[in-house]
Amino acid sequence: MPTTDDSRIDTAGLDARKAAILNAVVTEYIGSAQPVGSQHVVDAPGVSVSSATVRSDMAALERDGFLAQPHTSAGRIPTDKGYRFFVDHLAGPGSLDSGGRLQVRQFFDHAHGEIEQMLERTSGLLADLTDCTAMVVGPSHESAVIRSVQLVGMGPRQALLVVVLADGAVQKQSIEFGEEVDEGRLSDAAARLAAHSLGLPLTQVRAKVPSTGDRSTDAVTAVGVRALRALGAADGGEHLFVGGSSRMAAAFDAVETVRSVLTILEQQLVVVTLLRDILDTGLSVAIGAEHGVEPLASCAIVVMPVSVDGVETGTIGLLGPTRMNYPLALAAARVVGDRLGERLSEANR
Amino acid sequence: MPTTDDSRIDTAGLDARKAAILNAVVTEYIGSAQPVGSQHVVDAPGVSVSSATVRSDMAALERDGFLAQPHTSAGRIPTDKGYRFFVDHLAGPGSLDSGGRLQVRQFFDHAHGEIEQMLERTSGLLADLTDCTAMVVGPSHESAVIRSVQLVGMGPRQALLVVVLADGAVQKQSIEFGEEVDEGRLSDAAARLAAHSLGLPLTQVRAKVPSTGDRSTDAVTAVGVRALRALGAADGGEHLFVGGSSRMAAAFDAVETVRSVLTILEQQLVVVTLLRDILDTGLSVAIGAEHGVEPLASCAIVVMPVSVDGVETGTIGLLGPTRMNYPLALAAARVVGDRLGERLSEANR
DNA sequence: GTTCAGCACTCACTAGAGTGGAGTGCTAAC
C-alpha cells in the first residue's frame, strides 16, 4: 500500500496527500451535502496537484473503502470508514466559537432549581450549539445513599413513601394499606424503615433490608418495606431528556428517514442502552452502522460521559447525520459535559 | 354519518344531500389523502344521484367555502370550514375498537408508580390509539395543599426542602446556609415551616406565610421560608409530556412541515398555552388556522380537559393533520382523559 | 326546477427524447 514518502506524520496508513484529499472531501461534503468532484479538491491545503492526480488518488481511496460514488460520473461521498478516519486522524480538536462559549457560560450561571429541569434544558442548549438532536441521560441514582425516609399520610389508608437520596434526588412511591393507619403508626414505621435503610444506596436496599424477617415488624412497616424495595427495583431506568428533535427533520430530506429516527428517539430504553453500549466500547463517536441500530444507519452519535465527583454517572449524546460537524459536536459535548458534571458535583456536596 | 333520509335533521344550513356529500368527501379524504372526485361519492349513503348532480352540489359547497380544489380538473379537498362542519354536525360520536378499549383497560390496570411516569406513558398510549402526536399536561399543583414539609440535611451547610402535596406531587428546593447547621436546628426549622404552611395550597404560601416578620424566627427558618416561597413561585410551569412525535413525520410528506411542527412541540410553554387557549374558547377541536399558530396551519388539535375530583386541572391534546380521524381522536381523548382523571382522583384521596 | 347524460375542456402526471454539464477513467507524454 501507500509508501510513507517523507518524514511527515503519515496518518495511519494513508500517505499525506491522500489524507489531505480525504480531509477535503469530508469537509466539503459536510458543508454542502453534495458529492465532491476532483476539481473541488485541488485547492485544498496539502493537495497541490492536478485534478487528474486527485482522481487517481480518489480512485485508490474508493478501493480502500474510504469514499464511495453514488453513481459513475458523480463526485465522491465519504463512507462510514471515511468519516471514521476523519474523526480519528484528521479532524482538529475543534472548539466552540465565542458566541457558543458565552451561551454555555450564561446557561450555567443561570442554571438553578430542580435537577431534572436543568438536564432538560441542557439538552436544549446542546441542540442549539450543535444543530444536532441532543440526548442527556441523567446521573443514575444507583450509588446515591439514602438520606431520609419518610411516610406522609395521604388518606386514611394511603400514604406516600418519600425517599431523599444524597445526590438530591427524591423518589416516591404511593402505598395503600389494608386498614386505617394513623399518623403515629406511620411515623413509627418510617423510623423503623429509616433505621434499616439510611446510608444504604438504593440498589442495595433489596439485598440489605430484611423483607419481612424481623418479628417485631408490624403490618405498616411491612408494607413500607415492600414499597422501599420496589423503589430500588423500579428506579433502574435512568431518565432520558431529548432536545432538538426537530433538527433531525432539518438534516434529512427523506421524511421516512426522519420518521424512523424519531421512532427510535421515542424509545427511551433503546436510546439509553445505545449510548451506554457506545461508551462501553470505548468510543466517543459511533458512525453509521457502527452502533448496529439499523434505522440510525445514516446517523452518527457523539457520546460523552458526565462525571459527578469523579464517577462517570451520566451521559451526553449528540445525534446527527453522518455528515455532521464532528469537531464542533465533540467540543460542545465536552464543554457542556464538564460543566454539567461540575455543577452536579457541587450540588452533591 | 348515515343520514336518516326523510324527516332529517337538516344540518344547520346545508340540505341533507349536500351534507351527505360533504360527509363522504371528508371521510374519503381522511382515508386516502387524495382529492375526491364526484364519481367516488355517488355510492355514499344519502347520495343517490348521478355524478353530474354531485358535481353541481360540490360546486355549491365550494362556493360556500366547505370544499376546495387544488386545481381545476382535480377532485375536492375539505377546507378548514368543511372539517369544522364535519366535526360539529356530521361525525358520529365515534368509539374505540375493542382492541383499543382493551389497551386502555390494561394500561390503567397496570399503571402504577410516579405520577410523572404515568403521564408520560399516557401520552404514548394516546399516540398508539390514535396515530396522532399526544400531549399531556399534568395537573397543575396550584390547588393542592401542602401535606408535609421537611428539611433534609445534605451537607454541613446544605439542606433539601422537600414538600409533599396532597395530590401526590413532591417538590424540592435545595438550600444553602451561611453557617453550619446541625440536625436539631433543621428539624426545629422544619417544624416551624410546617406550622405555617401545612394545609395551604402552594400558591397561597406567598400570601399567607410571613416572610420574616415573626420575631422568633431564627436564620435557618428564614432561609427555609424563602425557599418555600420560591417553590410556590417557580412551580407555575405545568409539565408537558409529548408522545409519538414520530407520527407527525408519518402524517406529512413535506419534511419542512414536519420540521416546523416539531419545532413548535419543543416549546413547552407555547404548547401548554395553546391547549389552554383552545379550551378557554370552549372548543374541543381546533382545525387549521383556528388556533392561530401559523406553523400548525395544516394540523388539527383535539383537546380534552382532565378533571381531578371534579376540577378541570389537566389537559390532553392530540395533534394530527387536519385530515385526522376526528371521531376516533375524540373518543380516545375522552376515554383516556376520564380514566386518567379517575385515577388521579383516587390517588388524591 | 331538479336531475342527468353527453360533451368539450383542463391540467396534473407520466414517459420518452434530447441536451448540457459535471465528473470520471484511461492513456500517452513529460
Place this chain on the structure above:
DNA sequence: GTTAGCACTCCACTCTAGTGAGTGCTGAAC
C-alpha cells in the same frame, strides 16, 4: 509520479406528447 487531453457516463433538466381523472356547461327528460 504527474498531468493534459480525450472519450465516455450518467444525472438533472427541459420539452414534448399522450393519458386519464375530473370538471363545468348545456339541453332534454321527468
